[in-house]
Amino acid sequence: MQLSEFVKEKRRLTGLTQPVLAEKAGVGLRFVRELEQGKETLRLDKVNQVLKLFGYEVGAIPANRKILTDEES
Amino acid sequence: MQLSEFVKEKRRLTGLTQPVLAEKAGVGLRFVRELEQGKETLRLDKVNQVLKLFGYEVGAIPANRKILTDEES
DNA sequence: TCATTTTATACCCTTTAGGGTATATTTTGA
DNA sequence: TCAAAATATACCCTAAAGGGTATAAAATGA
Incomplete structure (x- = not known):
């Protein structure tokens, strides 16, 4: 999932x-x-300001890996 | 794990x-x-250029979550 | 349908990210 | 110990990120 989609959905x-x-x-x-x-x-810092609202932050994830649900985290 | 530490270690x-x-x-x-x-x-794009070398990319991860090993991914 | 809300696009402006390069400091191994 | 390699710091410069604002387009619901 793209960061863009992630934010749009969470929002x-x-x-x-x-x-x-x-x-x-x-x-x-x-x-x-x-x-x-x-x-x-x-x-990066601006993206983090946004993700923080949803309890997330920017990190390194294996390429092509789907986003984690809260349960998986 | 910080992005900085992640890159340093992978490098x-x-x-x-x-x-x-x-x-x-x-x-x-x-x-x-x-x-x-x-x-x-x-x-963000520059960070991605670096992470890509290690098979990773920038993504949203739950705050305070440790990085995934390749096995966990 | 149509007014209201939300989102998208376009412009100007200031600040700064990041490239290059030079120099200093630290680390490493012979 | 000490030379070589690696890393850190400091500077100048250009391109562009991102804030603000104004306007246009699209979506929503009454």
Whole structure:
């Protein structure tokens, strides 16, 4: 799963809009949009600010591996 | 495990020097050093170029979760 | 259907990531 | 011990990340 899809899904599951997520994460609205659209040149720290809201963070995962569910983690 | 430690360990296990890793990954030497020193404002795509050499990529992992071994993945 | 909400696109602007390179420091092994 | 290799630090420079904002398009639901 792409980071972009992950964020989009988590955001929707929590019922947040992009502006609200941006505000809660302390990043710009522009950033949230680029993140959800799969831009690859994002800054790591900003991505982490967003993932942290969902209890996640950026890490190294084996290539082509699916994301972990909370139960598997 | 931090991304920085992960890269440093993988690099040493494969017997690469920083300059060689940088060259193989297609990033600058400066970048490899900042990555291994835990700089947080790195660009996602550059980190991915490095992780890809070891068969890994950047992904969302539950916070505080240890890295997966290849067997667990 | 149509107004409201949400998301996407486009622009300007400031800050800085990261490349290169030079120098200093540390590590390593002979 | 000490020369060679590896790593760390410091500098300049350019491209672009990302914030803000304005506008357009799309989605939602009453």
